[in-house]
Each structure stands twice: as structure tokens, then as C-alpha cells.
Amino acid sequence: MNNRYLAIISLAVTTLLSTPLYAADLDVSDAWVAEAPPMAAVMAGYMTLHNKGKTGIKIFNVSSPEFKSAEIHEMTTDANGMMSMSPIPHLEIKAGKSVTLAPGGYHLMLYGPKTRYKQGDKIAFKFVLSDNTSMEVKAQVRKKVGHAMDHGHMDHEHMQHGDMPMHEGHEQMDHSMHNN
Amino acid sequence: MKRSQVILLIIVGGLSLWLGLWLSRDKAPAPIPENISSTLLPQGRLLPEFHLVNQENQPFSRDDLVGKWSFLFFGYTHCPDVCPAALTTMQWAWQILGNNKTHQNIPRQMVFISVDPRRDTPEVMKSYVKYFDPSFIGLTGELPEIDALTRNLGILYAYTPEGKDGKNYSVSHSGQILLIDPKANLRAVFSPPHEVDKIVGNFISIVDYVKE
Ligand SMILES: [Cu+2]
Numbered sequence: 001m002n003n004r005y006l007a008i009i010s011l012a013v014t015t016l017l018s019t020p021l022y023a024a025d026l027d028v029s030d031a032w033v034a035e036a037p038p039m040a041a042v043m044a045g046y047m048t049l050h051n052k053g054k055t056g057i058k059i060f061n062v063s064s065p066e067f068k069s070a071e072i073h074e075m076t077t078d079a080n081g082m083m084s085m086s087p088i089p090h091l092e093i094k095a096g097k098s099v100t101l102a103p104g105g106y107h108l109m110l111y112g113p114k115t116r117y118k119q120g121d122k123i124a125f126k127f128v129l130s131d132n133t134s135m136e137v138k139a140q141v142r143k144k145v146g147h148a149m150d151h152g153h154m155d156h157e158h159m160q161h162g163d164m165p166m167h168e169g170h171e172q173m174d175h176s177m178h179n180n
Numbered sequence: 181m182k183r184s185q186v187i188l189l190i191i192v193g194g195l196s197l198w199l200g201l202w203l204s205r206d207k208a209p210a211p212i213p214e215n216i217s218s219t220l221l222p223q224g225r226l227l228p229e230f231h232l233v234n235q236e237n238q239p240f241s242r243d244d245l246v247g248k249w250s251f252l253f254f255g256y257t258h259c260p261d262v263c264p265a266a267l268t269t270m271q272w273a274w275q276i277l278g279n280n281k282t283h284q285n286i287p288r289q290m291v292f293i294s295v296d297p298r299r300d301t302p303e304v305m306k307s308y309v310k311y312f313d314p315s316f317i318g319l320t321g322e323l324p325e326i327d328a329l330t331r332n333l334g335i336l337y338a339y340t341p342e343g344k345d346g347k348n349y350s351v352s353h354s355g356q357i358l359l360i361d362p363k364a365n366l367r368a369v370f371s372p373p374h375e376v377d378k379i380v381g382n383f384i385s386i387v388d389y390v391k392e
Contacts, residue, residue, distance in 0.1 A: 034260065034264060036260065036264065036311075037257070037264075037307055037308045037309075037310075037311030037312070038307045038311065039304060039307045039308070040257065040260070040308070041257070041258050041299075042258050042259075042260045043260050044260035044261050044264075073261075075261060075262065077355075077372075078352075080336055080354075081336070081354050081355065081356070081371070081372075082336045082337070082338065082352045082353060082354055083262050083352060083353060083354070083355050083372070084338075084340070084350070084352035085261060085262075085350055085352075086340070086350075103261055103262075103265050104261065104262070104265065104372075104373060107260065107261050109260065110260070111348060144264050144265060144268045145268065
């Protein structure tokens with residue numbers, strides 16, 4: 001066996017060992033992009049990330065062919081009630097833990113949509129992880145719901161209202177109002 | 181100080197105190213109903229004059245708030261998270277009120293006011309607010325006019341440093357939804373996080389409270 005084969009085999013082995021490592025440990029669920037008004041110059045993406053592995057995973061970089069650029073943003077509220085969003089250098093998902101990107105908390109900040117994306121459209125993202133590999137995440141565009149802001153980072157379950165058609169939501173709202 | 185002057189001072193002081201009490205005697209507000217959880221201004225406070233333009237590039241001033249209840253929210257269209265959430269809440273509130281048997285005929289309007297007029301032209305505001313409801317109003321204009329309102333209403337905003345291309349700056353801002361009564365008085369402040377049923381329930385209680 002000559003050196004060239006050895007090199008190829010060792011490369012293949014390293015690739016096999018390293019490529020799926022972090023990506024395989026990171027479960028992404030309920031990835032969605034909020035539909036935005038026409039002409040909107042920015043959109044926001046949300047999802048839940050669960051790290052089922054034994055090592056912390058960081059997401060260093062987000063990109064999508066559908067947008068000019070993308071960042072990971074965090075919303076914060078200062079003592080005066082002023083709300084700001086600012087880019088964070090990376091998002092860490094600790095071993096065995098979940099992080100939810102949800103309205104009012106973290107979001108993918110998506111600048112310059114290439115076209116107008118509407119409910120039902122699919123958008124692919126590429127995440128670059130801390131082991132220098134990347135993974136693809138598919139998100140669906142859907143409408144924001146009126147509840148969106150009452151849920152912070154943690155309270156993810158209720159976000160499933162998002163799947164609910166509008167009229168159903170209204171009935172529920174009216175109902176809860178009568179109870180007041 | 182002479183003795184007579186001291187006596188005069190006491191009399192004047194006493195008179196003004198009595199006058200103050202007398203003037204406020206029948207203005208004493210009714211007790212605030214328990215089911216109101218927003219910040220309520222029992223007497224209301226008149227908004228300052230302001231001159232902005234709506235999404236049709238038509239003038240919009242304080243007079244346009246007279247005769248109906250107005251929900252105001254300050255934000256900017258390059259805001260993908262907080263502003264759409266607040267406007268969606270207003271959209272739902274609008275629709276729920278439209279179906280409310282006892283209060284659906286109360287005159288009201290939903291108003292989104294830009295604190296980023298450099299990017300938010302009337303045209304941009306038009307497509308933005310229309311997305312939430314064709315009846316929604318989007319205001320923009322000169323910064324000093326916007327500031328006249330925000331300062332008076334306790335709304336804060338600040339621009340973040342610009343990005344590489346000079347366009348990707350964002351705007352930090354307060355998240356309250358303000359309720360203005362049909363005499364252009366600030367009546368209530370809803371603080372985030374906004375819940376649509378809370379806003380609708382409070383609105384109905386406040387309308388009934390102000391009517392009494
Ligand atoms: Cu952002």
C-alpha cells in the first residue's frame with residue numbers, strides 16, 4: 001500500500017469520526033421562520049435545539065441561501081423597559097440541555113430575504129458548529145400568533161398555538177374572555 | 181418678617197389649600213375596578229400637539245385621535261421580533277373586539293408609530309401595517325415631532341451602531357401599548373409581555389369605567 005492510499009484512508013476515517021459527531025447530537029425541532037409583511041427587510045427564525053450528547057455544542061455561524069446574511073440575536077430588556085436585540089457571537093447548547101429560540105428571547109436574525117417568503121415555504125439553514133463541521137436545518141415559514149410575546153426562552157410548549165388556524169384561536173380567546 | 185405678613189401668609193396658604201381641595205372635590209375618581217391589571221390614569225392626561233403623516237402620506241395630528249379610542253405602539257419595521265408580536269396582538273385584539281357583542285361598536289383605531297423615520301417612509305409603513313389589518317394606521321414623520329410624543333408618553337428609543345453597510349442598525353425601544361381615550365388623553369399603559377385577552381378585557385373594563 002502506498003502513501004497516497006494511506007492518506008486517503010486516514011482522511012476517510014477522520015471524516016467518518018468527526019463529521020457526524022456534533023451534528024448527530026444536536027436535535028432540532030419545530031424550526032420556523034415568522035412570515036413578515038411584504039417589503040420587510042428582516043425576518044426572524046425560531047426553533048428548539050436539544051443536545052443529547054455529552055459535550056457542549058456551540059453554533060458559531062448561521063447562513064441561508066435565502067437571505068443576504070444571518071445572525072443569532074438575543075432580546076434583552078433594560079431597567080427602563082427598553083428592549084434591544086443584539087448579536088451573540090455563538091449560541092451554546094450544554095450537554096443534555098435544550099435551548100429554545102422563541103419570540104422575546106433568542107432568534108435567528110435574517111437580513112435581506114431574496115424574495116417574499118410566505119406561510120408554508122421551506123427555508124434551509126447551515127449551522128457551523130464548534131467542532132468545525134456544519135449541519136443543515138430546514139425551517140418552515142408560518143404566521144406569528146398573538147400570544148407570541150407572553151412566552152420567553154423557556155416556555156416552548158405553548159408555542160404550538162402557532163399550528164392552530166386563526167379562527168380556532170379566536171373561539172378560544174372569546175371563550176376565555178367570557179370566563180373573566 | 182412682620183407679624184402682619186406672617187398672618188397674611190397663613191391666610192393665603194390656607195385659602196389655596198382650601199381652593200385646591202374644593203376644585204378637586206368632585207373630580208375624585210371612582211375606585212379603579214379590580215379587574216383592570218394595566219396601569220390606569222384615572223383622570224387621563226392630554227397628549228401634546230404633534231404633526232406626523234400616515235401611511236397615505238396624509239397629515240395626522242392629535243385631532244385625529246379625538247372621537248375614538250386609540251391603541252398606540254411605537255416601533256420600527258426593521259424589527260422582526262418584538263414589533264410583529266405586538267402588532268399581531270393588536271390584530272387579534274382588533275378582531276376579538278369586532279366580534280364582541282357588547283363593545284364591538286366602540287369607535288377605535290390601531291396606530292403603529294415609527295421611531296425610525298429614516299427607513300420607515302409612508303410607503304414602507306403602508307405595506308407593513310396593511311399586512312396586519314387594512315384598517316391599521318402607520319405613522320412616521322420628522323424626528324422632533326416623534327420625540328414630542330415619545331417624551332411625553334415615556335416611550336424610550338435608541339439606535340444601535342450601524343453595521344458594515346450602514347443599514348443594519350437596530351433600534352432599542354420601549355414595548356408598551358398605550359391606550360388613548362376619545363378626548364386624546366393617555367388613559368392606560370399595557371406593559372409587555374402582551375396578552376391579547378388581557379388587553380381586550382382591560383380595554384372593555386376601562387371603557388366602562390371612563391363612561392361612569
Ligand atoms: Cu434581531
